[in-house]
Amino acid sequence: MPELPEVETIARGLQRSVAGDVIESVWIGKKPEPLKSPAQQIARTLEGSRISSVRRVGKHLVFDLQRTPGKKERKQDAGRAQWIVHLGMTGQVLIATPASAIPPHTHLIATLGSGRELRFVDPRRFGRLQVRSDAGFQTSGREPLEVDLELFSSLFRGRNTPIKSALLNQKLLAGIGNIYADESLFRAAIRPRRRAASLTRAELARLYRAVRQVLAEAITAGGSSVSDYVNADGEAGMFQFAHRVYGREAEPCVTCGTPIKRVVIAGRSSHWCAKCQK
């Protein structure tokens, strides 16, 4: 499941290998597509654009594009556009050669000036593609690795929802998904069902630290490959071997040996240690 560390890993790989390349042509599949913008508009925006950079915003991949400036566009956005990819559960953006077999559930192929292809593959079609004719894509949620403790704490003030749900809420923090929410709460020794507003200053400080630590370590490890996740070069990550609670139901806690519990919160499975987390 691509969350912040996985998307960051993909973005870095794409930035390294396709930034500066030009999208020459685009093929978009026929079926009901995982598109937020009309297919024609996506194709029109991508074709002929130079990829100036690829970066991550929350769980989104953002391709910054440079096009031949049109007359009607505002000066600051002259010729600028963006291609935004949300990978959902099973989405992949892969760099491939035209000769390599096209995997099932390939929804978009962008042929690059360098002769390679960028392919968007997504079996379950939870992913979403969109384009913009400016450079203004943003998320309302804050970047977990950029906020300070005070702002981080203020996001949870007055919220009666479980802290697990609050961590998953992309309008508060952008990029944390089920894996890193569970791992952060374990490291902070906080139970997932605790009401967000009930956390003490000390607990918020521990959670802040834990979130940053977990995300940073996961990025270093190239992300967690639990189901389909691979980076832009098709390689798996390693952080799944460092998970302390996620996916470890009934296995012994790495700290105290108590079997890890699993409960459903807000429709998501939550893994935690009843002895270590309060």
Next chain:
DNA sequence: ACTATTTCCTGGATGC
């Protein structure tokens, strides 16, 4: 204004 629940989607695992 918040919060909780439902829905979308398909491959892989499980059960009879």
Next chain:
DNA sequence: TGCATCCAGGAAATAG
């Protein structure tokens, strides 16, 4: 062995 059912979950939509 084969077929049906369940499960995974991000985020938008819907309900309360």
